[in-house]
Amino acid sequence: MKIYILTRENSAFIETFKSMDLLIKKANEINNTLFDGNKFMLFGCCDEEPYLIDSILLTKQVNYKETYTLFYIRCIDSLSGELCEL
Numbered sequence: 745m746k747i748y749i750l751t752r753e754n755s756a757f758i759e760t761f762k763s764m765d766l767l768i769k770k771a772n773e774i775n776n777t778l779f780d781g782n783k784f785m786l787f788g789c790c791d792e793e794p795y796l797i798d799s800i801l802l803t804k805q806v807n808y809k810e811t812y813t814l815f816y817i818r819c820i821d822s823l824s825g826e827l828c829e830l
Contacts, residue, residue, distance in 0.1 A: 748760065748767045750767055750816070753814040774815075780802075786817075787801060802815065
């Protein structure tokens with residue numbers, strides 16, 4: 745079984761999920777309550793096959809400037825504790 749972990753860059757924020765769909769749902773909630781609510785994209789390594797998603801970038805307007813906050817996505821095997829592909 746895989747466990748998905750969402751962490752915020754430079755923060756103690758961390759949350760775990762049983763599926764990628766639940767993680768995306770939580771990212772939407774965070775985006776709508778703490779950020780600008782605009783559509784966001786999932787990012788990852790693009791020079792490797794398959795394309796690996798590993799982060800979400802959310803934006804917020806502060807004093808007429810956009811600020812960006814990066815959230816990292818990791819996946820671990822719940823039995824071995826090793827990192828695995830999403």
